[in-house]
Amino acid sequence: MKNPYESGRAWIELDLKNLEHNVKVVKSILPHDCELMAVVKGNAYGHGAVPIAFSLNALGVNAFCVATITEAIQLRESGVVGEILILGYTHPVDFPLLNRYELTQAVISYDYAKLLDSYTSNIRVHVAIDTGMHRLGVDVRDLDAILAIFNMEHLFVTGIYSHLCADTYFSELDESFTDQQVSLFAELVNTLREQDYIVKAHIIGTFGLLHCPTVGGDYARIGMALYGVFARRIDLVACPANVKPVLTLKARVMSIRTVRKGEYVGYGFAYQADRDRRIATVSIGYGDGYPRSLSYGRGDVLINGHYAPIVGRVCMDQMMVDVTHIRSVHPGDVAVLIGKNYNAEITVYDLAEQANTISTEILSRLGARLPRLCI
Structure with missing residues (x-):
């Protein structure tokens, strides 16, 4: 490819020094024993999933999440190493690719877990838990269904996770609902561990890390903060992290x-x-x-x-x-x-x-x- 400076019509420049700076900032505020999981879905929010993931690998980041199996395979075929969690739906036709490319699939419902289990080859999964967003996941109150998933013959459960609804922290509802979600998820994690189901658990993303840094977890799923931007300008006001646009x-x-x-x-x-x-x-x-x-x-x-x-x-x-x-x-x-x-x-x-x-x-x-x- 020719240098865009010489002949390109339009292009994107990625400042890798700013990316490195942002990784350091994020890691400096991660809770104890919490690992950075980089969110590179949507072509790394338009930045380019492959160059971003490669650069993050070089910076010691070895856990990623994407939305689709196509995104995951693109990373693997480009040589990206580490865990890659698919947060969205994968069609049963593509189940064989999960093991071929050493990918981790999200369990988005109990019925989907049964579908995954019907493919008679062990699949590595994280179980999505619905703590109130009502988008994907098994209801946090349905312990029987969650335990049944853990005991399915062909599922290798290595994690559970949930997602916070609030994307600002400026109202009483933002704060109270976030506290409720965190509490429900923590109770489930404790219940599972009491029954010797010990897996990685994660609920915080960029919003959670910046506004609820004491919540913790085994992973923090960080997207926008890595790229030095947030959803809205007003989010900068409440942001304690000095991140830079990439x-x-x-x-x-x-x-x-x-x-x-x-x-x-x-x-x-x-x-x-x-x-x-x-x-x-x-x-x-x-x-x-x-x-x-x-x-x-x-x-x-x-x-x-x-x-x-x-x-x-x-x-x-x-x-x-x-x-x-x-x-x-x-x-x-x-x-x-x-x-x-x-x-x-x-x-x-x-x-x-x-x-x-x-x-x-x-x-x-x-x-x-x-x-x-x-x-």
Whole structure:
């Protein structure tokens, strides 16, 4: 692959020094005897699962979780080592692949456990426990079903886990419901251990680690904190961890033209110049995962340290921006869509707020045709 600096149309840069910094920060606040399990689902939240997991392996991280068996196999075939937990559904047709690639499958319900057990080859599993989210897992109060899963002939249960509902910690309900979930899960873990079912247990993710660090567990499933961002800007206020963004999104200025007063730009006559303007076409669009909802001047890019507003509609492969106020812009110049450019910056929070969503959606939608470049 050619160096994106020389010929690329659009690409993602991954700052591995910031990733290393974030790993150190996370490890410094992990509870005693709690291991970091890196969440690399959704292509590592758009960062690139393979380069991120490889880098984490080099930093001593050897436990990962993904959403699908396809994601898990991609990591294994790329040489990533350590435990890989699949948090989502795997079709029975693919059960043989679980052992072939030494993967751990989540048990998402009692019926699913029976289905896994019917495949007559021992499968390594973690049992998902529903402590109140009502998405996946066996009801925490159904001890008979949980014990039955532990005693299934072809399941090798190595862990149990649950997931906290709250993703902020600003209301009494956030706090009380989190305490309830943690208490229910801890009671179950103690009950199982009293009956000599001793397996790894985990319930905290990034939210739990930052707001309930004393909860503990054998793993902390950490995603966003590793990448130096959170779901919303407001989460930074309550975050005690000084993490740094890993991802920068860049594209090329393809061409520059003068649009005369009264002329239109792009599809649907969406933008009409109010005076003569210089318009640059930038080589990235919604086909790369950039939000189309940032059309009509809602979004900006950075060129030569200046904000250039989007004009008209974001297209599949390009967008047009107004560079009338920016001196010396040329085809081939770099446009920054997420990240810093000289003294200016566009954060993923800016995009998320402009698109009326959360940063995790913005990042996880960044497309496969964007090369990921480690710097």
